[in-house]
Amino acid sequence: MTGPADTPPLLRIEGLVKRFPGVLALDHVDFTLRAGEVHGLLGENGAGKSTLIKTLTGVHPRDAGTIRMDGAEIAPRDVADAQRLRIGTVYQEVNLLPNLSVAQNLFLGREPMRFGFVDGRAMRRAAREIMRGYGLDLDPATPLGQFSVAVQQIVAIARAVDLSARVLILDEPTASLDAQEVAQLFATMRLLKARGIGIVFITHFLDQVYAVCDRITVLRNGRLVGERAIADLPRLELVSMMLGRELAEEERQTARAAPPSGGPPLVAFKGYGRRGYLEPFDLEIRAGEVVGVAGLLGSGRTETAKLAFGAERAGTGAVAVAGTAARLRSPRDAARLGFGYCPEDRKTEGIVGELSVRENIVLALQARRGWLAPLPRREQDEIVARFVRLLDIRAADTERPIQTLSGGNQQKALLARWLATEPRFLILDEPTRGIDVGAHAEIIRLINRLRANGLALMVISSELEEIVAYSRRVVVLRDRRHVAELDGEVSVERIMTAIAASA
Amino acid sequence: MSRRFMPLAATLAVLIAGTLFCALQFPNFASTRVLGNLLTDNAFVGIAAVGMTFVILSGGIDLSVGSVIAFTTVFLAVAIEQLGIPPFLAFALVLAIAGLFGAAMGALIHWFRLPPFIVTLAGMFLARGASFLLTTDSIPVNHPLYGELGDVAIRMAGGGRLSLVAMVMLAVFAAGMVLAHLTRFGANVYAIGGNRVSAELMGVPIARTTVGIYMLSSTLAGLAGIVFSLYTSAGYSLAATGVELDTIAAVVIGGTLLTGGQGYVFGTFIGILIQGLIQTYITFDGTLSSWWTKIAVGVLLFAFIVLQRVLILGWSARPATVARV
Incomplete structure (x- = not known):
């Protein structure tokens, strides 16, 4: 069902530009929201969804472009100002106060007063009425924290709407809800839609897009890919809008190696998983082989990596290394087994920004030796010099903090950290995220070289063309589950079809 | 019963059980005379504890309370006895000074993003040092008004006296609950x-x-100092050491979460009564060292902190019910 098409749009954004130092986060993006529609805002990490929302609600000042509401130009200065302009936002993590009652949460800052004192009875009565309007009969004096996340989410929406919102932005509200709670939330969204509120819905679950959205707008790399009515948009097309296919020709060289020789796989996971984190999966990786891991954001890619490295404990299953059962309960175990892991989020999980490039590179090696056996400085310098040469790390001085390096060079230094431990199995999570095109191609060449040298690799990437360029096999995830393992002639089309197949 | 009230109910149960225990052991215990003395003896701690309740509810802590009380008594003694300032003017002056002091601490905490623990620790040294600066002697206050105010009391049935300072404390608790x-x-x-x-x-x-929270706490500490001054008729810079800890104990025993956000001013009142009860028991017993008060309070504190932790874990396990309309 689509909203009325002939009425003037509730919200119209035109040519929105937002620059951050070194990045064009939004490049002339248009966005139109009609009254009484649920409008999905889609895109992978770094597509510009949250920048768009933050620029719209005044968290970030915009560099160019216009925002019109009912045809009149508006310029919110901050979230509160946006709220006054009747744009309400509800974030993924509920931003209410679990220690206060439902009624207090709904009315904080605008409590009904009587003789100069808060009129608790009137407040609770009004709160009960409001929540009834959302189909929930609850005791408004109960602390919010005692309700499920879904109910808290609905209370947050009720507060935003009751502050007279006409535009309601829901930023990944379903991320921590179970299926039944999602249904409850969707019922609420449909209710508000019927009242003529325009809802911007950010999610990365395709099923939810098809369940509740009327239209969608897809962003990629800060640019508008397109706006479509959901009714006549095949899943495959939506996935290809989100993932795009714009890798440079030179990186596409599919120098795929011959299948590696027989013998037991280097690493074999069997029934490996944890309840509520990732469905159990089977996966075998041989020496001299790259296994690609593909899937949309939130599908369980990073979870797979963390389980495989012992950073998260598996609840079920077993792992065998070179044919013998192994213990993998912590990253320390993993390092001992000869595993290496470059995490997705370099800044918070990878580099130690204040330490020098040298210290960052020798970190894992030193950790494996134990702190009582410090690596002699001369040896450290040799290792660092070797990898700087080998990986072409461009650092003016390896004694300077690593945070002064560019993203690509930080990534290479991280890779060097694990290569210095001479691993047998290397897990790379989004190794090319946030680095420039030149460094991008270099990382891909490096992955191919490491494979040729006999390393077993598991590489996670949202760039399918890139996965195709170095993987012989590709594992496809959806909704925290390994749904397919593609072998032989892996192509972008096959991966997309596997991702888009409805559950 | 709602789970929110469980810590409060537990505190109340301890108070009732303790009172029964004392009453059974000492026949003279259950009298308005004992009650009146208990309220009078703990008035200054109680007043300061109301301010501390707000501080802890907001997730902070105020370590300067005891020092502010001491400063107040010294300031009043010096102002009234040595400078001849009329007592009521001195009261108003010292309340204003305490209020400004608290506001300054609150401002530091907010604008410089400093932990309340550190800021009020500095405040504690500062106020204590300032009272030494005024005088290191214990100065008695002999102003006739002190005697007159000391005689103000409501006679309760059974011969007990509800003194002025006790009434002030009860009024502060009532106002705190409304606030x-x-x-x-x-x-x-x-x-x-x-x-x-x-x-x-x-x-x-x-x-x-x-700013308002810390201003409130220091102002009430100033008021507690005035009450302490009336109660002891003296000003001494070493007075009320460690009172901030007694107030924190009363707040926590009263069911307020040290992490903030949950608790009741009424609970603090019960906490004060429990502490007073323990002291009174020891006085009645006559053979026990007064340090047993500290030990008993310590045991209670442990028990209540564990109780709160258990309750919080229970909360997260069982979500509240909602009916669909």
């Missing part, structure tokens, strides 16, 4: 204690409220 539960300031204190960032996003005036 906590019936005003926007109170709601904002609970909101900040729950989650400062969320509270800010929901439009709570963080700056004004934070």
Whole structure:
């Protein structure tokens, strides 16, 4: 069902530009929201969804472009100002106060007063009425924290709407809800839609897009890919809008190696998983082989990596290394087994920004030796010099903090950290995220070289063309589950079809 | 019964059980005379504890309370006895000084993003040092008004006296309850204690409220100092050492979460009564060292902190029920 098409749009954004130092986060993006529609805002990490929302609600000042509401130009200065302009936002993590009652949460800052004192009875009565309007009969004096996340989410929406919102932005509200709670939330969204509120819905679950959205707008790399009515948009097309296919020709060289020789796989996971984190999966990786891991954001890619490295404990299953059962309960175990892991989020999980490039590179090696056996400085310098040469790390001085390096060079230094431990199995999570095109191609060449040298690799990437360029096999995830393992002639089309197949 | 009231109910149960225990052991215990003395003896701690309740509800701590009380007694003694300032003017002056002092601490905590622990620790040294600066001697206050105020009392049935300072404490507790539960300031204190960032996003005036909380605490500490001065008729810079810890203990035993956001001013009142009860028991017994008060309070503190932890874990396990309409 689509909203009325002939009425003037509730919200119209035109040519929105937002620059951050070194990045064009939004490049002339248009966005139109009609009254009484649920409008999905889609895109992978770094597509510009949250920048768009933050620029719209005044968290970030915009560099160019216009925002019109009912045809009149508006310029919110901050979230509160946006709220006054009747744009309400509800974030993924509920931003209410679990220690206060439902009624207090709904009315904080605008409590009904009587003789100069808060009129608790009137407040609770009004709160009960409001929540009834959302189909929930609850005791408004109960602390919010005692309700499920879904109910808290609905209370947050009720507060935003009751502050007279006409535009309601829901930023990944379903991320921590179970299926039944999602249904409850969707019922609420449909209710508000019927009242003529325009809802911007950010999610990365395709099923939810098809369940509740009327239209969608897809962003990629800060640019508008397109706006479509959901009714006549095949899943495959939506996935290809989100993932795009714009890798440079030179990186596409599919120098795929011959299948590696027989013998037991280097690493074999069997029934490996944890309840509520990732469905159990089977996966075998041989020496001299790259296994690609593909899937949309939130599908369980990073979870797979963390389980495989012992950073998260598996609840079920077993792992065998070179044919013998192994213990993998912590990253320390993993390092001992000869595993290496470059995490997705370099800044918070990878580099130690204040330490020098040298210290960052020798970190894992030193950790494996134990702190009582410090690596002699001369040896450290040799290792660092070797990898700087080998990986072409461009650092003016390896004694300077690593945070002064560019993203690509930080990534290479991280890779060097694990290569210095001479691993047998290397897990790379989004190794090319946030680095420039030149460094991008270099990382891909490096992955191919490491494979040729006999390393077993598991590489996670949202760039399918890139996965195709170095993987012989590709594992496809959806909704925290390994749904397919593609072998032989892996192509972008096959991966997309596997991702888009409805559950 | 709602789970929110469990810590409060537990405190109340301890008070009732303790009172029964004492009454059974000492026949003279259950009298208005004992009650009157208990309220009078603990009036200054109780008044300071009301301020501390707000501070802890907001997720902070105020370590300067005892020092502010000492400063107040010394200031009053010097002002009234040596400078000849009329007592009521001296009272007003010292309340203003204490209020400004608290506001300054609150401002530091808010604008410089400093932990309350450190700021009020500095405040504790500062106030204590300032009282030494005024005088190191214990100065008796002989002003006739002190005698007159000491005679103001309501005679209770059974021969007990409800003294002026006890009445002041009861009034402060009543006002504290109104402030906590019936005003926007109170709601904002609970909101900040729950989650400062969320509270800010929901439009709570963080700056004004934070300054207000510490100003309230110090002002009430000043009032507690006036009461202490009336109670002891002296000013001494070593007075009331460690009272801040007694007030924190009363607040926690009263069921307020040290992490902020949950608790009741009424609970603090019960906490004060429990502490007073223990002291009274030891006085009645006559053979026990007064340090047993500390030991008993320590045991109770442990018990209540564990109780709170258990309750919180229970909360997260069982979500409240909602009916679909």
